[in-house]
Amino acid sequence: MMSSDIKDAEFQAYKDDSRIPCQYGAECYQKNPQHHNKYKHPPKRKMMVEKKTEKIITGEKRKQPIKDDKKAGSESPQRKLQKTLETSEKNLHSLSPSPERNDVIIHNNEDDNENLKEKTEASDKKILNRHNSYNSVENDATENTSMSDVNVKKIIADLFLVEMPEDFFQFYEFCKSISKDNPLLACKSIRLKLVGPYDILDGKIKILSENDKERYLTHWRYYYDPPEFQIYTTQKLNSQTIVKCDNKEGLHFGYWRDDTVEKPVFIAKNEANVNGIFEPVAENIFGAVDAYLYNKVKSANPFEKISITRLHSQLKNFAKQHNITLEKNTADMRARERLVVARTFHKAGIVVPYDKKTQLGYRDLAATDNDLQKILKQIEEAGTPEDRKISIAKLDEIVRLATIAADECDFGTCLELGHDLFSNGGFHVQTRALQMLSIAYTHLKRPQLLKILEAHLKNRKKDCELSVI
Structure with missing residues (x-):
């Protein structure tokens, strides 16, 4: 009876505990004290954790490269994490299968896809219903917004899984003031054209069925564009014939x-036919075009300078009238830069929740950038399948250790490796890029980015004609 009373008291204490219940319950195998401080666990599991706390590695040791625990059980950390995710009701996406086959993208089972779809749709509804926190328009102005404007914003959010900031719509109005009949080509004199969601504003994309939505996630999505980058602004045009891209640079x-x-943190630019590097340009589209015009006039001939100068003056006047900043490095951009935990191959950097005191949220990869690039180059340039397997084995070890990091709540490590593999663009590592980013986006609760990634990898191509209309 005494043992039963103690057990009842423990369960009552668990029930009265105000902390959030751990989604894994008694099956949780987390050792990190931060996890156990935040979430409550059933008594049996709690006792097990207390016995093992002496083995937890914290503090300065977390800065060291990840080392394999030779005394660990026979079941690998990847398998433990995969099994846990598969049984979790909150799982958004299962881990990609073990990368034995690297020439194809291996898709998840139907249950996982359905789970992801439900999560994403719920999050999408939240986006549509919440107030646009970064819209500069006052509440009374919002109430007077026409129904057609509201519908357009909802269609954009539904098709592209994001809301557009105010400068997106303001730039369209600016282009209409220049060319009322064809605002998408208002800046054709400087070889710029509006693409992506601007096609919705221009009436080229209507309300579609559910089956059509996935392909619009790749509308004007270039080969190196990660899910965090949405092509909603402008694209360079051929100077003679008005086409959708510049075949030389992209x-x-x-x-x-x-x-x-x-809120978008900045406007970035990329030359898809050159490399996968993304350069921050300005906080909004007006600042980005302002910088583009400033550089464009330097190389223009006397006749081109006249039209460029006139357009530049119109842009500045519109921005001034609507109180739109043209600053290239704003306080918000600098604040975001301080939160970057890793630069990654695309150079734009990644941001994840990170506790500097406990160093929880991110740890360095088990390879330097140079070493990882050498391995990826060896994989792509291998002369025989046997040679490629040797290099793939080296990469798989880095993948395995990144998975261990995610198992210990350092999700930024998988995010960094996933971005590096995606930005590398190698055909033979796309499955591993999906595997790493699936883990990261799932735990960071960014299901929309995962959905964009999956759609892109199904139809990823090096081209400049990327409209799906």
Whole structure:
């Protein structure tokens, strides 16, 4: 009876505990004290954790490269994490299968896809219903917004899984003031055209069925564009015939967001036919075009300078009238830069929740950038399948250790490796890129980014004609 009373008291204490219940319950195998401080666990599991706390590695040791625990059980950390995710009701996406086959993208089972769909749709509804926190328009002005404007914003959020900031719509109005009949080509004199969601504003994309939505996630999505980058602004045009891209460079601009439910942190540009590097340009599209015009006039001939100068003057006047900043490095951009935990191959950097005191949230990869690039180059340039397997084995060890990091709540490590593999663009590592980013986006609760990634990898191509209309 005494043992039963103690057990009842323990369960009553668990029931009265105000902390959030751990989603894994008694099956949780987390050792990190931060996890146990935040979430409550059933008594049996709690006792097990207390016995093992002496084995937890904290403090300065977390800065060291990840080392394999030779005394660990026979079941690998990847398998433990995969089994836990598969049984979790909150799982958004199962881990990609073990990368034995690296020439194809291995898709998840139907249950996982359905689970992800439900999570994403719920999050999408939240986006549509919440107030646009970064809209500069006052509440009374919002109430007077026409129904057609509201519908357009909802269609954009539904098709592209993100809300557009105010400068997106303001730039369209600016282009209409220049060319009322064809605002998408208002800046054709400087070889710029509006693409992506601007096609909705221009009436080129209507309300579609559910089956059509996935392909619009790749509308004007270039080969190296990660899910965080949305091509909603402008794209360079051929100077003679008005086409959709410049075949020489593939220059395009877009919003960069660390999370789809947050405000874009900056406008970035990329030259898709050159490399996978993304350069922050300005906080909004007006600042980005202002910088583009400033550089454009330097190389223009006397006749081109006249039209460029006139357009530049119109842009500045519109921005001044609507109190739109043209600053290239704003306080918000600098604040975001301080939160970057890793630069990654694309150079734009990644941001994840990170506790500097406990160093929880991110740890360095088990390889330097140079070493990882050498391994990836060896994989792509291998002369025989046997040679490729040797290099893939080296990469798989880095993948395995990144998975261990995620198992200990350092989700930023998988995010960094996933971005590096995606930005590398190698055909033979796409499955591993999906595997790493699936883990990261799932735990960071960024399901929209995962959905964009999956759609892109199904139809990823090096091209400049990327409209799906």
